[in-house]
Structure formats: C-alpha cells, structure tokens
Amino acid sequence: MVDVTDDRLGDFDDSVPPSEVEDVELYHAHSWWTKYVFCQDAKVIAIQYSATALAIGFVALVMSWLMRLQLGFPDSLSIINAEQYYQLITMHGMIMVVYLLTALFLGGFGNYFIPLMVGARDMVFPYVNMLSYWVYLLAVLILVASFFVTGGPTGAGWTLYPPQSILSGTPGHNWGIILMLISLVVFIIGFTMGGLNYVVTVLQARARGMTLMRMPLTVWGIFTASILALLAFPALFVGGVMLLLDRLFGTSFFMPTIVEMGQLLDYDGGSPILFQHLFWFFGHPEVYIVALPAFGIVSDLISVHSRRNIFGYRMMVWAIVIIAGLSFIVWAHHMYVSGMNPYFGFFFATTTLIIAVPTALKVYNWVLTLWRGNIHFSVPMLFALGFIITFLNGGLSGLFLGNAVLDVPLSDTMFVVAHFHMVMGVAPVLVIYGAIYHWYPKMTGRMLDEGMGKFHFWITFVGAYAIFLPLHYVGLMGVPRRYNELGEMPFVPPSVVPLNEFITIVALVVGFAQLVFVYNIIRSLRHGKPAGDNPWKANSLEWHTPETPPGHGNWGKEMPVVYRWPYDYSVPDAAEDYVPQHVPPSKTLAPAEEWPKNTL
Amino acid sequence: MKFLRHLMEKPWEPPQASDLALAAGPGSAPPAQKIGLWVFLCVVTVLFMLLTAAYAERMAFENWRPTAPQWLLWFNTTLLIESSIAFQWASYAIRRGRMEDTRTAMIAAGFLAVAFLVGQIWAWVDLSEIARFTLSNPAIDFFYLITALHGLHLLGGLIVWGKTTHTLWHKPDLARVTLSIRLCAAYWHYLLALWVLLFILLFNGSDNLSALLVFCGLQ
Numbered sequence: 001m002v003d004v005t006d007d008r009l010g011d012f013d014d015s016v017p018p019s020e021v022e023d024v025e026l027y028h029a030h031s032w033w034t035k036y037v038f039c040q041d042a043k044v045i046a047i048q049y050s051a052t053a054l055a056i057g058f059v060a061l062v063m064s065w066l067m068r069l070q071l072g073f074p075d076s077l078s079i080i081n082a083e084q085y086y087q088l089i090t091m092h093g094m095i096m097v098v099y100l101l102t103a104l105f106l107g108g109f110g111n112y113f114i115p116l117m118v119g120a121r122d123m124v125f126p127y128v129n130m131l132s133y134w135v136y137l138l139a140v141l142i143l144v145a146s147f148f149v150t151g152g153p154t155g156a157g158w159t160l161y162p163p164q165s166i167l168s169g170t171p172g173h174n175w176g177i178i179l180m181l182i183s184l185v186v187f188i189i190g191f192t193m194g195g196l197n198y199v200v201t202v203l204q205a206r207a208r209g210m211t212l213m214r215m216p217l218t219v220w221g222i223f224t225a226s227i228l229a230l231l232a233f234p235a236l237f238v239g240g241v242m243l244l245l246d247r248l249f250g251t252s253f254f255m256p257t258i259v260e261m262g263q264l265l266d267y268d269g270g271s272p273i274l275f276q277h278l279f280w281f282f283g284h285p286e287v288y289i290v291a292l293p294a295f296g297i298v299s300d301l302i303s304v305h306s307r308r309n310i311f312g313y314r315m316m317v318w319a320i321v322i323i324a325g326l327s328f329i330v331w332a333h334h335m336y337v338s339g340m341n342p343y344f345g346f347f348f349a350t351t352t353l354i355i356a357v358p359t360a361l362k363v364y365n366w367v368l369t370l371w372r373g374n375i376h377f378s379v380p381m382l383f384a385l386g387f388i389i390t391f392l393n394g395g396l397s398g399l400f401l402g403n404a405v406l407d408v409p410l411s412d413t414m415f416v417v418a419h420f421h422m423v424m425g426v427a428p429v430l431v432i433y434g435a436i437y438h439w440y441p442k443m444t445g446r447m448l449d450e451g452m453g454k455f456h457f458w459i460t461f462v463g464a465y466a467i468f469l470p471l472h473y474v475g476l477m478g479v480p481r482r483y484n485e486l487g488e489m490p491f492v493p494p495s496v497v498p499l500n501e502f503i504t505i506v507a508l509v510v511g512f513a514q515l516v517f518v519y520n521i522i523r524s525l526r527h528g529k530p531a532g533d534n535p536w537k538a539n540s541l542e543w544h545t546p547e548t549p550p551g552h553g554n555w556g557k558e559m560p561v562v563y564r565w566p567y568d569y570s571v572p573d574a575a576e577d578y579v580p581q582h583v584p585p586s587k588t589l590a591p592a593e594e595w596p597k598n599t600l
Numbered sequence: 601m602k603f604l605r606h607l608m609e610k611p612w613e614p615p616q617a618s619d620l621a622l623a624a625g626p627g628s629a630p631p632a633q634k635i636g637l638w639v640f641l642c643v644v645t646v647l648f649m650l651l652t653a654a655y656a657e658r659m660a661f662e663n664w665r666p667t668a669p670q671w672l673l674w675f676n677t678t679l680l681i682e683s684s685i686a687f688q689w690a691s692y693a694i695r696r697g698r699m700e701d702t703r704t705a706m707i708a709a710g711f712l713a714v715a716f717l718v719g720q721i722w723a724w725v726d727l728s729e730i731a732r733f734t735l736s737n738p739a740i741d742f743f744y745l746i747t748a749l750h751g752l753h754l755l756g757g758l759i760v761w762g763k764t765t766h767t768l769w770h771k772p773d774l775a776r777v778t779l780s781i782r783l784c785a786a787y788w789h790y791l792l793a794l795w796v797l798l799f800i801l802l803f804n805g806s807d808n809l810s811a812l813l814v815f816c817g818l819q
Contacts, residue, residue, distance in 0.1 A: 124632035124636070125632070125636060192640075192643060196636050196639055196640055196643075199639050200632050200635045200636045200639060201632075203635055204629060204630070204632045204635050205632065211606060211609060211611070212603075212606045212607070212609075213606060213607065213609035213610075213611045214611050230639065230642070230643045230646075231642070231643065231646050234643060234646045234647040234650055235646075235650050237647065238647065238650045238651055238654065241745065241749075242654075242741075242745065245741065245745065249735055250735050250736065251735050251736070251738075251741040252735070252736040252737070252738055252741065253654075253658075253738060253741055253742075253745075266736055267736055268663075268734075268736040268737075269661065269663050269664075269736065269737070269738055270658075270738060271657065271658055271661065274654055274657050274658065277657070278650065278654065281650070309612060313611060313612060314607070314608075314609075314610065314611075317607065318607065321607075563615050564611070564615055565611035565612060567612070584615075585614065585615040588614075
C-alpha cells in the first residue's frame, strides 16, 4: 500500500489551467429512429452490439446442447447425423469465437466503457461507429442465412481448412462456405470501423489528466486487444477473400492439383498450408483479443471488490503489451501436425512457453492484490475469482499442447477441445458475467438480485468444471474430436461412455441454469434494488457521471479532470476507503461530501 | 519515444504539482482524423504485407509461373505519381489561401486517380488476353487480387476526395477542408508508395522479390 499522507496535501493548490482543446461537437438525435435504432451514441451502439452478440451466442449454445446429446446418447437419442454434426461444430465454434466473444468484448464493452472510463463524451467518429454495428449485424445475418440455403451451413470445421472446405464431400460446400466467407469478410470490415474508434478515442479523447498510465486496466485491455484485432484480422480477411475466389472463380491460391471422386479438378498449384498460416496468424492473436479485455476487467473487479490498489499496475500494463506482441509469433503451434521443420516447431514451442511468463505475472499480481485485502465476496468478485482459477487451469493444459512432442498425440483429441473451452470459453464467459453483475447498476440504475447471482455463479462454475475436467480425461483416453459417435474404437475404454453421458447431462443443466441469469437481468430492470450512482464505491470515472444511467454526452457542462490513478483504495488516514480519480489532491483525505461533483 | 516514457510513469505515487499542468491537457492535440488515418494505414500495411508474404511463399514452389511484365503498368504508375503531386499542390495551395489553385489541383488529382484506375482495369483486360492465361496460375490470381485491393483502397479515397472537392465549391469551413485535403494528400502518397513497392517487387517482371528475400536471408 502506498502511503499518500505527505505534508504537501494540506496546502495543495488544485487550480487547473483552462482547457486548450475545444469540447467535441456532440451528435444529437432528431427522431426515435436516430435515437434508438440508427443511433450514434456509443452507449446505444454498445447495447445493440451486446444484444446481437448474446442472441447469436444463444443460438450457438443451443447447438452445443444438440452436439452433446448426440455425443452422450448416440444410440437412444441420435438426433443428428455426421454431416449435421460437422455443421454444428463449425457454426458453434465460429459464432462463439468471432461473433459473440470478439463482438461483445470490443463492440459491447468497448463502446460502453471506453468513453466513460477515459472521460470522453463519445467515440471520436460516432458515424463510423454506428456503421460498424450495422455492418456487424449484416455479417451476422449473412451467417444466419447459411442455415436456410441449399446444403445448409458449412461443415468445414471452424478453421475452414482448404482443400476440404470447398470440396463437394464437405457439408455446405455449395452455399454454406460462400456465405461463411462473405460473412467473415463483412465482419472484418465492420470491426475495422469500430476498432479505429476504440484506438483513436483512447489515444485522442482522454480527459485532462487521464495519462495512459492512469487509465483503468479495463481500458488498457480493450485498447490493446483492439490494436491486436486491427493487425490480426487482415490475415483472416486475406485468407477469406482468397478462399472465396478459389471457391467462386476457380483460382488456385490454396487449392492444389486434386482429384475428387475420381475426377481431376481444374485447380493447380495452390498451397493449403498457406491458408493455415494466414488463419492462425489471425487465430492465435484472437485468443488474446478475447483474453486481454478479460484480463483488464478482472483486474478492476478484483481491485474494487477487495478494496485494494491493484498490485504492480505498471507491470500489468507492460504484461498486456508484451502478451499482445508475443501473440503474433506463436501462431504455428496450432500447426505442429501439418508437417513442419522441427526447428520451426522448436521456435514456436519456445515462444509459446515464453508467453506464459507475462501471463503468470498477471496471475501473481491478481493474487497479491487479494492478499490481505478486504475481500467482498460479491457476485462480480466470485466470477473474477472463478476466472483466475479457470484461466490458470486452462493455461496449464496449454503447456502440454504448446510442446510439439506432446501436441502430436493429443492433437485432434477431446483434450484440445477441453483445453480451449477452458481458456477461450469458460474463462472469458465468467468475466463477461462478472462484468455484467458489476456494471449493470451503472447501466440501469438497478442492482441485480444477489441470491440469483450467487446461484448462477456456483452452478456455472462448478458445472463448467464438471463438464471440462472429464473431457480432458476423455481426450487423454484418445477419444478423437469431430466424431459424432465413437462406434467401434478398441482403444477407447468403456468408462468413456458413462462419462460422455454425465458431461451431456451437466451441460444441459448448466445451459438451462443460464435462464436464471436472463430472468435476473429482465426482472431487475424494474424490480431491482435502486443502485445509486456508485454502489461498489469504485474510483474510475464511469461511476461519477452526473446521471445514472449516464446520459447522452456522458458528462455535464464541465468535462472531468483526472488527478490520480483509479486504484486509490484504503488510502491511509483518508475519510473514505476509496478516492475517485477526479478528486483533487487537497481533498484526498476529505469525506465524500466534500469531493467535487459533476453536475448537469 | 513519448509512448515508452508514458509507460514508465508511476501512477500510484501521490499527485505532484507538475501533474496539474499535465491535467490542463495538450496544447494542440493532433486531430482525431489524423490519428485515425495513421492507424488505418497501419492496418492497410499489414494487409498488403500479408499478401506479399503469401506471394513470396507461393513463389518458392517449383511450378511457379510468373506473369509477363506489362508496359501499361509503368504508364499507370506515372498517373498515380501525378495524382499524388496534384494532391500535394492542393495541400500547399489551401494553406496559402489560394482557393482557385486548390480547386484546380483537386480536380486534377481526382481525374488522374480515376485515370489510374481505368488503366489498371485495362491492364486486367490485357492480361486476360494473353495466350497462357488461366486462373489456376497463382501468379495471375495474385496480380488480380492485389491490384483489385489496391484499387478498392483508392476508390475509398476517391469518396473522401469527392466530398472534399464538393465542399470546396460551397463556402467551406477553411480549417476543416484544409485538414481534409492534407489527409487526402497523405493517403494518396501512402497509396502511391504502396503501389510502387508492389510494382517493383511483384509485377515488373524483374524478380526483385526473390532478390530481396535472398538479401534478407529468407530464401
């Protein structure tokens, strides 16, 4: 804990020179349509992004139930055939990774929190920001359309590897793959519009005094992830466009000379491995596009709910930046089994293990923040703790897969599925829930019901482990992924069968338990306990807006001025156990009534 | 490195008197549009770097069949150079308040850019008429893809050019239109540099990309 009780505080002159930069020209809606539908206010756009992402995410969740029913009870409840199973795994994976997690963390949380947390009135390019959402929605609609075309959606696997993704043996080879690729390209165009907004708003529109190192770690996470996405998505864009051309016009970027059903196709000289490089040059940073915002949000949740300043803030920022940098030089650890020079394998295994260093540093710092803190086991805190444990566990199984020697036998088994569901699925989803429980009071003015929240946490957390720990075991037993039923596999022990049944039942229970969360969200909108402006007594700027929920333009006539970082909790001798960012030095020890108020 | 200096700050230390001066905000913050353009150019750079890397990767295969050089591309390149010069002229003129010159330069810049695009389409047609034309030749595919993406970026720039030029004739807000022209000029210079690099490395038939890869020890 840093002692801020130095004698300068008593006679500190808080006067601040007038701003030399003009206030931004704010967008004003003139009709219901431009206020609620084609709206340029980042908060409305955030809600549009979140609602769309959660809706399409729910569709993907239902797909996972169907897959689990098939895997758990292949004889008695065989409801999907092999082709449909491929289509479901493909759509489930792509929707969850790109259309839910990326869109929700960056489009949803980014839009809502960046302007509020850095003290801006809105995003710097509101019109482009609005376009970003509508282009995203278009991408989602194109993807959904693939369910209704001849042949259904593509069943190429979420990695869409050529040549099989566009050959006639693969489900959805006619229209499904085309719509998937078009949807991805459209998504990337939309994201680029949004991403430019997030990055430039952080760089350009911060409040006076909000230096980069006074930004909440949530903003650091979203900011860095946005840069990462802006630099990584072009690889998927290039790969997607080239694959689309191969499919539509018969070009040979990725398609080699190939015989299909005894017939020589017109393709000649393409390189399928090139697609894998492009895909994973995007695909691995994608892990961190999701993880970095989660890291940032968890840091803030832990600090607020343990009333402790974040341990090693500077290291936390550096770790975010270093992880982002390293994530660009590890991509080929996803390709060990595609035939690789062993020296390359060694290089990528090494960089993969190096990335564990800054990641571990973050975990240590979270634990050290909790150490001797005044821990409140509120619902957001429970989800944050759940995330740390889950990410740690998921990271540990990643150590196995990061090693080329171990990855080869484990590749294409359920162990991989269990690993990436722990790090990419359960861990970020726990953070999303934690964030919603934490910021819902600011977004609506109402608290979510705590009892329902705790029930939701425990059933989700314990349920996730009941699903994915056995799945690791199933993978270690050699059960392959992408099989809709095991059939006669002599190397698979009989114990796998009841385990699969158990996993399926738990998955259904956990899935339906999410309805409690949905009910809580809807019910609390009207019947939740009034939250007040700052129910968690948090320091960052979003909790100190003149209105709750924040109004258009976020702030009153005066823009906020920032004097400190957002982690001044339990400051010795201070009247309150928190000192918000806008409180000037002379008021550090004063009671809350004497702090400056941002009024309309 | 200002950014790195920022990363060395210790925000947990008690606020200092100098922080209050800092709290006054930057004296002349660069416009958001300018930062936005630079960030966007970084994205475009990555896009074309990946395309070039993909081209180089494919080029290493034994059955690589490069396309024959096209003289028309030299002519198109000069058009883009002239367009870029015209934008620079417009940027220079508006800063000195010479509105007539600015308008002339902007019209010339746009016209030359459109001529460049027409020339590129002509080059496409030319290539499609060669005897050994086949879409299963990756070199031909790359030519179409890369020039199309470059052309699309130029087309996007032409939309901003159209808006800016339209404003020039309708009582413009001088500061805003000056910024717009300067950013257009910067974007055009970037697209020119990008095209010249692509042309020299990939499309002028001299195998410069191989030479570069050998020079860098990558081949």
